[in-house]
Amino acid sequence: MRLATTTGDFASCFSSDIEKLRAVAEAGFKYIDLSMYSGDDPGWVYSGEDWEKRVDELGNEAARLGVKFVQAHAPGHTNLLSVEKRERIVSATARSCEVCARLGIKNNVIHTGTSESLLYDRPEDKEKYFAANLDVLKDLFPVLERTGVNLLVENSCRKNAGEKWFFFTGKEMKEFIDYCAHPLIHAAWDVGHAAIEGHQYQDIMDLGDDLRALHIHDNRGEDTHELPLSGKTNYDEILSALIKIGYTGYFTMEADNVFYGFKRLRNHPELQFYGNRFTAAPIKICQMGEKLLYEIGKYILETYDLFEE
Numbered sequence: 001m002r003l004a005t006t007t008g009d010f011a012s013c014f015s016s017d018i019e020k021l022r023a024v025a026e027a028g029f030k031y032i033d034l035s036m037y038s039g040d041d042p043g044w045v046y047s048g049e050d051w052e053k054r055v056d057e058l059g060n061e062a063a064r065l066g067v068k069f070v071q072a073h074a075p076g077h078t079n080l081l082s083v084e085k086r087e088r089i090v091s092a093t094a095r096s097c098e099v100c101a102r103l104g105i106k107n108n109v110i111h112t113g114t115s116e117s118l119l120y121d122r123p124e125d126k127e128k129y130f131a132a133n134l135d136v137l138k139d140l141f142p143v144l145e146r147t148g149v150n151l152l153v154e155n156s157c158r159k160n161a162g163e164k165w166f167f168f169t170g171k172e173m174k175e176f177i178d179y180c181a182h183p184l185i186h187a188a189w190d191v192g193h194a195a196i197e198g199h200q201y202q203d204i205m206d207l208g209d210d211l212r213a214l215h216i217h218d219n220r221g222e223d224t225h226e227l228p229l230s231g232k233t234n235y236d237e238i239l240s241a242l243i244k245i246g247y248t249g250y251f252t253m254e255a256d257n258v259f260y261g262f263k264r265l266r267n268h269p270e271l272q273f274y275g276n277r278f279t280a281a282p283i284k285i286c287q288m289g290e291k292l293l294y295e296i297g298k299y300i301l302e303t304y305d306l307f308e309e
Helices: 017-026 050-065 086-103 124-147 170-180 191-197 201-210 233-247 260-264 269-273 283-303
Strands: 003-006 031-035 068-073 109-110 150-154 185-190 212-215 251-253
Touching: 003 068, 003 109, 003 191, 003 283, 017 031, 017 050, 017 233, 017 283, 031 086, 050 068, 050 086, 068 191, 068 233, 086 124, 109 185, 109 212, 124 150, 124 170, 124 191, 124 212, 170 185, 170 201, 185 191, 201 233, 233 283, 251 283
Parallel strands: 003 031, 003 251, 031 068, 068 109, 109 150, 150 185, 185 212, 212 251
Antiparallel strands: none
């Protein structure tokens, strides 16, 4: 199995995808997940008329560095079920698929939408949730078919979704994939989210061949995207299930908040009386953390004799 990570690891350090790419490559990663999570924000680099040129520049830099883009994350700041912003999120997601196709990326991860009116513990809302999300995804079917890019739905956890309907189990995701009945709709399994829910093995088994990508990170009960092996995630459970289903995808890190406290925990009102010296980790420390992330990922895979160059 090949080890990958996301350019999102350096989202707080660099604004340019090329700079982020160089940073993850310097740490030893050869296989790259392109984070386009902010692609639905105004001024996204690939939203303009010169987007193809920008993508080609990124692809050329990857070739120069000897690395390969292998998966991506679609825009995610906008709720897919937002009626007033539907056109924006569909357009941004479609463009992210076009970016994937131009870079040779086969799998693009998406967050399905949520709604305050669709509650997880109300059984009758499950079918409504499926129908509402499929209605939006149908707008994306033409670009999927034109590009050949798979759109992968991702699981989350109650800590993130609250009472709203979302996918918390592999069985639910498999049911939705079958419900969509489209050959380019599959699944990505986020092990950090699953660790919060408290189950992994059966979920991966239930997804089977529809599991096309992973998000690997850890936590202690909150979705903090920390270094693997630093929290409660059961990697024996995960690796055993991946072997059992014959998973052939990448082992992709999404531990993009290794230095979580620097930026995310600065909202206490008393902090205004002090300086802002620790709002972000310095690049040097981030680069050291990225190298450690590579070594941890390699160690996990080597422990099961799965690591491939």
